Amino acid sequence: MTAIGKAGPGAGLPTASVRREPRRRSAILAFILAQPLGAAGLAVILIMGLAAVFAEVVAPYDPVANDFVAMLSPPSAEHLLGTDNFGRDIFSRIIYGARTALTIGFASSFLGCTLGGLIGIASAYFGGRIDLIVQRFVDVLLSFPIIVLALVVVAVLGHNPVAGIDLNLIFAIAIPIVPRAARVLRSAALAIREMPYVDAARAGGYSDTHIILRHMAPNVVAPYLIILTAYIAQAILLEASLSFLGLGVSEPKPAWGLMLSGDSANFYLEAPWMILFPGVAISLAVFAFNLFGDSLRDWLDPKFKT
């Protein structure tokens, strides 16, 4: 399907856009049938998302409320997953922790993939010396392990909480994603750069920005969505790692990585539930996003369909 460009330079030239699915419901059903594991992952993500959004309704306790009487209580009917050393309900903290994990995970991955994608597409489009310079810069960033780069960024930037969300933490997690997304989407964009409609747009006098945003970017949406979901899992893991190392979310805010750090190390023998359940939550979330990401790749990539 093609769309007609606006009046102006190159008016009347065909532009590429994302193929729109007229029957979305059947597509979702087809995805579930074709990719049952991915669908299971999606179900877990949806459950976590709903729990995060409706945490106030779902969680039985305030996640920061200390209860000195119930300190280090084992799982029971009153506290499904037990309590921590401050008597805080672990189930409630995991539910609210989902909000932290998904917010930071999605925001970081979106920021990193979008920024990286634009850099990658622009690099592919311009080619030549610009591509060479950009890709060497990407090589430098790729040479740092993802956790090390995030550590450096968060250590330099410090914390900047806005409405309870640490914007610098999101930025720190997004930065290591940028070169990885740039490399993947550049590969996809290299093929598109040679397409006749890109030549036609260029001949039609459209600006480089217009061609990149309107003609090339829409055609790399499939790989973009795949890396977006894959990096949400990475970002959740990274947020948990940074919080575990004391550089992410601060106490008493509920966050899965934070629940594993600090005092948990001192109480793991006395109260193993303090580390068990947050660990399960992190694993489940990462596993679900990875399953969904892999299945999405298989579903969207024509090579895998054959």
Next chain:
Amino acid sequence: MVEQATFLKRRTLLALPALGLGAGAWPRAAHSAQAEGEPTRGGVLQFSVAAEPPTYDLHATGTFAVMHRVAPHYSTLLRFEPYNYPNIVGDLAESWEESPDHLTYTFKLHPNVRFHDGTILTSEDVKASWDRLRDPPPGIVSNKQPSFAKIARIETPDPLTVIFHMKEVDASIMDVFASPWNSIYSAARLREDPNFPARNIMGTGPFRFVEHVAGSHWVGERFEGYFRQGRPYLDGFRAITMSTSAMVNALSGRQIMAEFRGVAPTERDRIVRALGEDALVQESSWMLHMICTFNCERKPFDDPRVRRALSLAIDRWGGSRALSRISQLGPVGGAVRPGSEWSATPQEMEQWPGYGRDMAANRAEAKRLLREAGAENLSFTLVDRSIAPYVTTGVFLIDQWRQIGVRAEHQQLELAAWYQAQGSGSFDVFVDSFAQYSDDPTTVLVKYISSDRSPSAAARATDRELDRLFDEQARTADKEQRKRLIRQFEARMFEQNYAVPILWWQRILVMNKRVRGYPMSPSHMVYQSLADVWLAPEPS
């Protein structure tokens, strides 16, 4: 001349035995040097310190991160006697004399005391160091400057004699002379650069400075020219920077042999489980307490009703019971160490706002005060340190304030940034602490007087009534009268709530049994010179 002459009777010995936390379950410390056996020379003591030093200058700071690394390099005029705390003996001073009117103190120094650069220490070095403490040059911080306010002038009639002339009687001056913070620097070096000690180490202590690698380690080696014969026993020491959790693992795994600040009960149990018979546990009350400091220059904390409401909301008695299970935090107390001879009784404490046991009534009153002050939906940032039990305190406070509808964002800082915030006043509410080296009230009340008189008072408030009571108790030799003045000081302090005590700490030390000669005390600032510490031979 008399040894240990002082007009004040030394305080009764502090209760060092365990606080009842399962005492007897662990190998306990010997409480005398003799009981530890015949010292042997040699070996390098590896111990951990949980924070990086913001400066090398003992005069300028109050943190153990400096004391535990730097104290082995310096000497003081007097010192607290090992295994007989709080009795005072000479360090650089061979003997001393106090005039009958308590206004003149004459010290005779040990002859031939050498600095690490080989120069001989004279009375000029003592005078230069003490002048720097009591009247620091511009740009130099003397952290405990008000402690020296009663010193009128210092004379040096000969190279081995120092005479301190007092403006008036100072009931705490002997403890001040013995303070481990009042290290003696080289007068020549101070003349060249008054800030020399902030970035350099050059003292007369038992160990020479070798290197400091920031974030990694600090190394000292035996100073062969140390003036006390046969000391130190150790070849050297290596202070390794590591987090508390890493320290627990390193001590359990025998990579380090000691940590001198203290651990939480759960950490003690983990280390003892790992070391078994090789663990040595020592416990004591602790001259260290947590303080909640309000920035009185910022709204709405300039309103006494808001400060009082926030103090009223804190359940100190409940917090003490609960937090002592999971951290070093423990006893409820006022401005002076609970259980000490200067402390208020629990009944007296319950009369202070925020110390009453009826928390429902306290919180109702707190809400009323906030309403009255127009600060019902108050939210602010609580600036804290990033180590235990500061974080524990922060989590506790945030929950307490949540119960009166106040929302606090928890900002945890590394030591240098925390000090920077404390000094610059870039905070709303601050989790502060104060470590004393002595129970003398002057050494702790200085934390609560006007900020323009005390660099360690972080509330940025001015209260001349508190200052007057502080001065009056400081010059009162009569103990009962002094106690009354301290009660008045505390009453005023809790009326205004510029800064309020939260809980006091309990000190639990666990070290490898091979470490000998380190006397336990209720302060982690004394006995850090390591001159008497030795390592028992490794068991075969």
